[in-house]
Amino acid sequence: MEILLEVWGDFACFTQPWSKVERLSAPFPTPSAARGILSSIYMKPAEFTWQINRIEVLNPIQYIGFKRNEVKCTVSNSPIYSDDNDVRTQRQTIALKDVRYRIAASILPRPAFAGKEAQLYAQALRRIRCGKAYAQPGLGLREFVGYFEESDLTRAPIDQDLDAGLMVYDIFDQKDPGVQKKAHPRLALYHAVMKKGVIQVPPYDSPEVMKGEFMC
Numbered sequence: 553m554e555i556l557l558e559v560w561g562d563f564a565c566f567t568q569p570w571s572k573v574e575r576l577s578a579p580f581p582t583p584s585a586a587r588g589i590l591s592s593i594y595m596k597p598a599e600f601t602w603q604i605n606r607i608e609v610l611n612p613i614q615y616i617g618f619k620r621n622e623v624k625c626t627v628s629n630s631p632i633y634s635d636d637n638d639v640r641t642q643r644q645t646i647a648l649k650d651v652r653y654r655i656a657a658s659i660l661p662r663p664a665f666a667g668k669e670a671q672l673y674a675q676a677l678r679r680i681r682c683g684k685a686y687a688q689p690g691l692g693l694r695e696f697v698g699y700f701e702e703s704d705l706t707r708a709p710i711d712q713d714l715d716a717g718l719m720v721y722d723i724f725d726q727k728d729p730g731v732q733k734k735a736h737p738r739l740a741l742y743h744a745v746m747k748k749g750v751i752q753v754p755p756y757d758s759p760e761v762m763k764g765e766f767m768c
Contacts, residue, residue, distance in 0.1 A: 553658065553669075554605060555676055556703035559589055560652035563616070564691035564698075565645060568720060569739075575620075575645040577692065579613050579714060580746065583753050584722045586655045589689040589698060594676045599665045607751045608654040608709040616649040651691065654703050677702065709749025719744035721753075721761050739764045 565577040566585050581589075583604040590602045619642050659672045679685070680702050689698035721740040740763045744751055754760040 553673055554656050555590070555658070555673065555680070556705070557590065557593075557655045557657070557680060557700055558610070558652065558703040558707070559655065559689060559691070559698045559700045560611075561691045561696055561698045563647050563649055563696045564651045565647040565696060566692040574643060575647070577615070577645075577647050578719060578744075579648075579716055580609050580744075580751060581607055581653060581655075581692070582720045582744075583607075583742075584720055585692055586653075586657070586753075587722070589655065589691075589700070590657055592687045592689045593685045593700065594679045595686070596672075598662065599667070600659050600661045600672055603658045603660050603755060604753045605656045605658055606753055608656070609712075609746065609749045609751075610652040610654055610707045610709060611650055612710055613712070613714075614649050615646055617644065617646050619643065620645050647692075647696070652707070654707070654709070712746065712749055714746040716744040716746065718742070718762075722756070725756075725763075 564581070565575055566581050567575045568578055586604045586607055587602045590604075595602075622641055622643050659669065659676065661667075661669055661672065680700065683701075685700075689700060690696055691698040718741045721742045723737050723739055725738045725740075740756070740761050742754060742761050
């Protein structure tokens with residue numbers, strides 16, 4: 553069983569780790585970003601995790617460049633004053649514009665889940681159809697707002713092939729029981745290839761997903 557979600561927005565920026573200073577977006581969402589969008593709508597970390605099956609690009613891939621004001625320090629309980637030159641910095645961003653994607657995902661119940669899987673799907677669909685979310689989805693960056701609806705499959709993916717090379721799959725091991733409290737970062741990569749506008753995403757346990765060591 554799958555959930556089919558369409559998400560769109562004016563801008564998106566799915567930054568890869570190696571282009572964090574001057575932000576350069578990947579050509580389409582990473583599985584981690586797609587999972588984040590779904591989790592902002594419906595999540596129960598103690599009961600299930602989302603498995604992204606595929607991502608379909610529905611609008612042509614278009615880039616736009618602009619500069620954004622950012623802060624160089626980590627947000628804390630103390631206020632940050634944007635007029636402080638030691639805190640503020642201006643960075644170049646190469647983002648995507650006029651984006652629309654279809655995300656196909658499945659719900660993977662955790663071993664401790666004692667209910668029925670169909671109940672999780674039913675609740676997820678109710679929230680999607682009513683437009684409910686715990687937080688408004690962001691398309692890579694929080695200020696790039698994403699809008700969503702259940703897909704009716706009327707839009708076809710773009711007719712384009714693209715080899716995006718190695719792309720971030722996720723930064724957490726979704727089977728780590730610590731995800732309920734304090735998860736340990738574990739970077740995973742996969743070879744992202746788009747064929748006829750469709751990116752097939754392998755399961756996390758697949759040998760196609762290259763996993764690193766746990767990071768403290």
